[in-house]
Amino acid sequence: DIFLMPHVIWILAIVAVLLIVLQYILRGTMVGTAMRAVAQNHTAAWLMGIRNDRMIALTFCLSTAIAAVSGILITPIIPLTPDMGGMLSVKAMAAVLIGGLGSFSGTLIGGIAVGIAETVFATLVTPTYKDVFIFLVLVGFLLVRPGGIFRAQISEKV
Template sequence: MLEQFGNFLVHGLVTGSMYAAVALGLTLTYGILGILNFAHGEMLMVGAYFAFVLTSQFGVNFLLAAAASMLAVGVLGWIIERTTFRFARHEHLNGLVISLGLVAILQNIALAIWGADPLSIPPPLPRTLEVWGIRIGEQRLLAFGLTVGLIIFFSLFLKKTRLGKGIRATAQNAHVAATLGIRTERVVAVTFSLAAALAGLVGALIATIYTITPFMGGLPAMKGFVVMILGGLGSVGGSILAGFLVGVVESFGGGMISSIFKDGFGFVALILILIFRPWGLFGQRPEREDV
């Protein structure tokens, strides 16, 4: 029983780290662009395919390939922001439709190049560890470690560096930030590109655990939105904690109550929490902000 408990917890935390990373990217984009970017999942997908091509066709070492996908998707994000989203900032419905257009384009380009058959990257660490009866693939641990490392890096970056502070200031109030001499235009592009890069890396990691298809981005993006709202908009720490929370809740719910309903537990948690805390777990309670 205790072993089972441990298994659920560990696997939940591993999945949760992915959710947290995706939600972190979504929170950054939402904070700074005011747009629910449905194409965020497609950044994941592009990252996964990029890493796949590098490792399987050019024999590049996986870690290098993952870093390269991060970079490539970051550049892609920058291009996307400059050519599309910047025309629809804080127009959440227009921005949403633009992101849907991007989903259609990216998915179908991937479909044209690689087809719909699932691909996968052979995990560089194929063994399974067993500690105190908890069984977990080493690859999952690697993915977990890298994701958590990156999340910590990003949080510190946002807290400590000049650019990070600029990002947070712009997210809070773009006009004020601009008058304080922050080049908001550049900050927006950089933030979007960083969020994309983060997704690119998560994509490469997911590709070693699950399979790669042109449609693989949909589910993580949906989960990411749930996590972002659960954590409370604008709260980076909230997104991260909520990511782990949803991962663990799903793992326990799926393991102990119903495995087919696994994806539903996160939604139930969200609905229940929003009924009591309409501003999310760690979001700022709006004291009638518009008054």
């Protein structure tokens, strides 16, 4: 039997809405295009008339808001402690590196893969070493495919 608590369903729904809104902002608006331009090449973006300082501040505010919502959503599942961010940061970094730096969909798939791998390991082996397992999966994945599943296609002209 699979049992989901009601707050987990709410968390999944809120995260899905946030992902859709964030994807729309980054891909479907002029502000999102400006953010991506500044991230790719701040000099070229400045030459095109984009205010780099505003885009950097806006990006920082957006990421802070997402971090705040994430903290609010994770609190019912994991107790709030001063040292709770360490392992969550490692898991988030594992998701980003497995999915591929610069790839929004790759990060999403990497996060799902990390979550499934952690749950399967904790269920079949032992929950004691699930964090070590995720770290070993990350190291192994970086040895096999260092760019991640969906590498960003960024070329540099010399």
